[in-house]
Amino acid sequence: MAPHPDDEVVGCGGLLSLLAARRRATRPVSSVSRGTAPFVEVIGVTDGDASHPGSTNWTPERLAARRRLERLRGLRHLGIRAPVHSLGLPDGRVDSHERSLVDVLSRRLRSDDVVITTWRHDGHPDHETVGRACAEAVRAVGATLIEMPVWTWHWARPGDAAIPWHRLRQLSLSGRALEDKWLALSEHRSQLTPDGERPPVLFPEAVDRLLRSAEFYFVPEPSA
Ligand SMILES: [Zn+2]
Numbered sequence: 001m002a003p004h005p006d007d008e009v010v011g012c013g014g015l016l017s018l019l020a021a022r023r024r025a026t027r028p029v030s031s032v033s034r035g036t037a038p039f040v041e042v043i044g045v046t047d048g049d050a051s052h053p054g055s056t057n058w059t060p061e062r063l064a065a066r067r068r069l070e071r072l073r074g075l076r077h078l079g080i081r082a083p084v085h086s087l088g089l090p091d092g093r094v095d096s097h098e099r100s101l102v103d104v105l106s107r108r109l110r111s112d113d114v115v116i117t118t119w120r121h122d123g124h125p126d127h128e129t130v131g132r133a134c135a136e137a138v139r140a141v142g143a144t145l146i147e148m149p150v151w152t153w154h155w156a157r158p159g160d161a162a163i164p165w166h167r168l169r170q171l172s173l174s175g176r177a178l179e180d181k182w183l184a185l186s187e188h189r190s191q192l193t194p195d196g197e198r199p200p201v202l203f204p205e206a207v208d209r210l211l212r213s214a215e216f217y218f219v220p221e222p223s224a
Pocket residue numbers: 003004007127
């Protein structure tokens with residue numbers, strides 16, 4: 001479940017590519033087209049229409065349409081062709097819809113599902129709301145929650161006491177997965193290009209950090 005278009009690339013693009021590759025290697029082509037449930041479902045919470053506030057080039061409507069397209073194109077690079085479920089909640093104000101998010105997800109989830117979303121304490125209000133909603137829905141049905149630090153990398157310091165280091169795991173990416181992630185991220189041009197005098201939303205240092213050869217995830221608290 002991605003709060004904004006690009007969170008699924010930024011946070012777990014490499015993992016999605018690895019999962020898609022494994023799927024291709026273990027399933028015969030004939031069974032892929034047989035109409036079974038998709039192995040990955042992407043739920044887009046907002047269309048990211050508030051990434052350029054006050055811009056004369058990007059109205060919220062234009063941004064939403066563009067970013068939905070960027071998301072689809074990006075996911076294709078990762079081998080994900082399942083339809084995206086777009087909830088269309090207001091970018092930057094997801095907190096007023098937390099209850100309905102829990103309901104939407106609870107209805108879709110089964111106990112053997114794994115939900116990947118942004119960390120509950122990521123430092124961005126939408127990311128935190130979606131993380132909390134997922135945690136509640138997952139708890140209710142007995143599914144598994146994996147949380148992605150995304151904005152965390154902007155503020156966390158080495159050894160930061162705010163980070164649950166014991167839950168953090170590193171996933172090493174293959175060269176192919178890293179390349180797929182780069183191609184997917186490249187589709188999000190609205191976030192990567194300057195808007196007149198304004199710098200890109202995803203500035204070069206942030207992009208460099210995103211394209212490390214590993215991704216990091218918070219796994220569930222070990223049970224006692
Ligand atoms: Zn986001």
